[in-house]
Amino acid sequence: MNYSFKVGTTISIENVNFLIRRVLSEGRLQLESDVDGALTNTTLNELLGKYEQKLLIFVNTSENKKIEIEKTTDRALFTFPDAVQQKAIRKKKYVEFVIDYGEFTSSPEKLQPLIEACAVTLKDAKPPSCTSVYRWYRAIIRNQGDYRALIDRFDQRGGSGSRLCPEIQTLLKQSIERIYMTQLREPVSEVYFDLLHKVNKENEFRSSSEKLKMPSRATVYRAIAKLDKFETTCARYSPRIAKMKFRSSGNGPNPTRILERVEIDHTPLDLFVIDRETNLPLGRPTVTLAIDVFSKMPVGIHIGFQGTSIESIFACLRNAMMPKTYLRDKFKTVESDWPCYGIIENLVCDNGSEFRGAELERVALEMGTHLTFCPKRQPYYKGTIERYLKTVNFSFSRMLPGSSFARWFHREDYDPLKDAIVEFDQLVQYLHKWMLDIYAQTIHRGIRAIPYVKWNEGMSAYPPALLQNPERLDIALGRTSQRVLASYGIDLNNIRYNDSALHVIRKRYGPRIKVDVRHYFGNLSYVHVIDPATQSAILVPALNREYTRDLNLVQHDLLSKHVREKNAGQVDINALAKAKAELRELVYEMANSKSQRTRQKSGKLRGIGTNQKDIIKSDPTAIDEIKENSVRFSSSVGSEDLPSIGSINMHVLGKKRD
Structure with a gap:
């Protein structure tokens, strides 16, 4: 149906209805609000602008609106099958051909020659009858000139609802809920067999004329296919997975500068x-x-x-x-x-x-x-x-x-x-x-x-910001523990740290005072002690620097465990130093193990991927011994023998990314 801005037309502007009461001179119009009856003056250009912005639509207020309008106006032509689209276009061409020769007439003597002439133009081997063309024309008139009345609505044919009897529908619903809509995720075939069992059980005490008819397997499959997909996913998986699977994604966060997110x-x-x-x-x-x-x-x-x-x-x-x-x-x-x-x-x-x-x-x-x-x-x-x-x-x-x-x-x-x-x-x-x-x-x-x-x-x-002192970052990325500051300094993880600067703190606050200690996972050779007065960090080295050199916490914990087992719980620094040599032998065995998980654990103990020196590299004799006794899983090559990064599967590297 087509509309224009004339007296009596109802329009909706941002979901508020207005009736065009008067069309004044110079493109001015007077609108009456359906809400309170207030009159508003506007211009045609202003209404056209709102129409272009999709803020204005026309409202169909015809009291004698036919059912065909409801069937056609809410659905675009391209949503129908191609055959239905082509058929509607063919009907329109015949009607327009007849109208182009003057006023439409239903007389077969005048209408038939026009239909045959149009068929020759369209190269249509089977032209429609006069009755069909007249019926098409009448459908357009009844729908106030809307050519979408020519669209065949095959999708509305047939009965609505299920043809199964109410008892079968109830049993089928029970089977679906009990078998299919569970997180066991049983197949549809199990629903069919469960329904078959229910129907047979129900028919045991029924007469031949009252027995329920078992629906076909295809009927059961169609019933399950019609289930709401979101509800089905909720029942068969979980509401969380359903929300994730059916979520609607937007643009997400939109930062405006670097390092904002x-x-x-x-x-x-x-x-x-x-x-x-x-x-x-x-x-x-x-x-x-x-x-x-x-x-x-x-x-x-x-x-x-x-x-x-x-x-x-x-x-x-x-x-x-x-x-x-x-x-x-x-x-x-x-x-x-x-x-x-x-x-x-x-x-x-x-x-x-x-x-x-x-x-x-x-x-x-x-x-x-x-x-x-x-x-x-x-x-x-x-x-x-x-x-x-x-x-x-x-x-x-x-x-x-x-x-x-x-x-x-x-x-x-x-x-x-x-x-x-x-x-x-x-x-x-x-x-x-x-x-x-x-x-x-x-x-x-x-x-x-x-x-x-x-x-x-x-x-x-937006130039990036930096800390005033880079040492502050190292201190910030450590861990904090409270320890007692005594005459021997700080005892942390069975390692003692001391420095002359700590003596000043003890003289000021007492011989034994609790202080905050910043220590670092990847380096046990020093800690930072926080001065209670100034809250500044004081660098304090380990007393046994030979032991703590290139030592991380994982290695130290393994050494401590080894010493505790050998010395019944007594851990001292001399025993740890001896155990450090034994650790090399242990790591040698792990690195040479046939178990890939054990070899991976050796990589963690050796500090691979950290700034620590690989303890296995400090004993070349043991390395040679491992190479002689190990079973080679793969061939090792030097960097010069490997292809350059630029020549390795460049077609893979060049793929587009999201």
């Missing part, structure tokens, strides 16, 4: 690395990554065998907030620089225990960073880092030999342990090159820009 997370790398010293596979390292949402530029990284720990988070955050001047000296093959640094405004995490601890909250307060925790088991609230981790595993890990694939069953006959030839140091170098020379230099589809360029543009507009 940074997302962080861990993932096991889909790649087995080998031990340079033993040539045996170490396992899959864990990578912790932080990415800037504004520029899609990775800002921090940590790779190691410490798993999803607070130490991995601290190492990644330190890397994210400090300048990356080490890049050119450490990785000669990386051509691009890494300009990312600065204090993070908002850090987005999941609900892992390592993120939820008080240590991260404390660091965030000291750095002036706001922590945001995503809802539980809803990773799409930090979709940028989740997608980036997937890109790392799918685009980077898959190009190197030893890729483990995302799921073990995807490997089929492929054995990643046999093909693993990439050493840990090579992995770190290759990942930096892929991340900075390929990912950061490729147009990102989400922001329609190159991450490296986007970051530099953002840095020009």
